[in-house]
Amino acid sequence: MTYPVLQLFIAAPRGFCAGVDRAIRIVELAIEKHGPPVYVRHEIVHNRFVVDSLKAKGAVFVEELDEVPDGAPVVFSAHGVPKSVPTAAQDRGLDYLDATCPLVSKVHRQAERQVAAGRHIVFIGHAGHPEVIGTFGQVPAGTMTLVETVDDVAKMEVADPLNLSFLTQTTLSVDDTAEIVAALKRRFPAVEGPRGEDICYATSNRQAAVKAIAPRVDAMLVIGAPNSSNSLRLVEVAEREGVKAKLIQRAAELDWAFLDGVSTLGITAGASAPELLVRELVDRLSERFQVVEREVETTRENIAFKLPRGLDAAA
Structure with missing residues (x-):
């Protein structure tokens, strides 16, 4: 049987950003240092695969600090927390690590x-x-x-x-x-803005990559979670560029009907989606298509953030 050819235009950069990479590493190192369980307030990053992987290693995810037992280590998510949260942790004598993206x-x-x-x-x-x-x-x-x-x-x-x-x-x-x-x-002509751009480099870069791919493809798939802001924005950017686009969390969610009449497909991943999920999707597409891959690189990212004191030695 001869499969139809499907050209894939895969965005670069895509997937994990430095802040997500750092946050996940903080949880992993905290588990190595303290042993399981290590509690994490809120999803460390908005990705079910990542959260489940960390659960398997000994992370316990909670929504509020009062769900953390006395004496247990706790990590705050990459999204940042109100000042009241570390204050409450200090008041209870909890050993906490802040994984807020720098x-x-x-x-x-x-x-x-x-x-x-x-x-x-x-x-x-x-x-x-x-x-x-x-x-x-x-x-x-x-x-x-x-x-x-x-x-x-x-x-x-x-x-x-x-x-x-x-x-x-x-x-x-x-x-x-x-x-x-x-x-x-x-x-308000007198309004003052920040000196630098608040929208992070990874968000901007991933949106620019989608814009570069959009004119070349019939459709776009974005790998990411439905509660991931940056992933949802990638879908919107593609649609604004005139391309039909869909957010999926895993390859198993792929609706083959979405690919009817599609011979060129763009693929990207939100900043909290690991590369493994991109490869999983390409493998699934290979089940029904003769896949031809092409990476479209719009910029190269080489940013890394330091780990908190106390964990850098463990790393």
């Missing part, structure tokens, strides 16, 4: 500085996302307002338009955020 921590420090300077912060992000909750928890209540859309900017009530600043979640759509920032600057 680029998220940078936004936390920016928020503190803006409030110390007397500015009200407009925070661009998605309501309910752990990163947003963590960032709001860095500053006193009432000093930050969340906006999700250009319409939100139009409806905002501001006490002092001359003392405003803005910050953003690190995993947003680059294009959507640019539109919201432009609307904010039009309405």
Whole structure:
């Protein structure tokens, strides 16, 4: 039997970013150091495969600190936590490790500085996302307002338009955020922005890779979790470029009907999806197609983040 040819255009960069890599390593090293169980507050990263793999090694995932037994080690997720969480851990004498991505921590420090300077912060992000909750928890209540859309900017009530600043979640759509920032600057010309880009390098790079592939393909598959902000944004970017796109967590979720009439397929993976899942998908596609792979590299990432003190020696 002759299989139809399917050309795959695989995005590079894709998959794990430095912050995700670091967070997973922190959990693994904590288990090596303390022995299981090691408790993790919230999913360490938004990927079921990664979470299940760490569970198998001895990680126990909980939503709140009060689920952690006295004396047990606990790790905070890569998305960051409100200040109240480490304070509560200290009060209970818990041995904790903070796996917050350093680029998220940078936004936390920016928020503190803006409030110390007397500015009200407009925070661009998605309501309910752990990163947003963590960032709001860095500053006193009432000093930050969340906006999700250009319409939100139009409806905002501001006490002092001359003392405003803005910050953003690190995993947003680059294009959507640019539109919201432009609307904010039009309405409040005095608003101050961060010196550098808050949207992280990995989010920006993965979106740029999708844009580079989109004109060459009939469809796009994004490997990632439905609660992963950066993965959802990759689907949106592809669709905005005029390509039908779908998010799947594992190759087993592939709906073959999605590939009807498709001879060129783009593949990428969100920043918390391991490369193993990309290879799993390619293998599954090979069951029904004669697969021809081509990697489309738009940039090369060589960023690595240091481990917390105490674990770097264990590494």
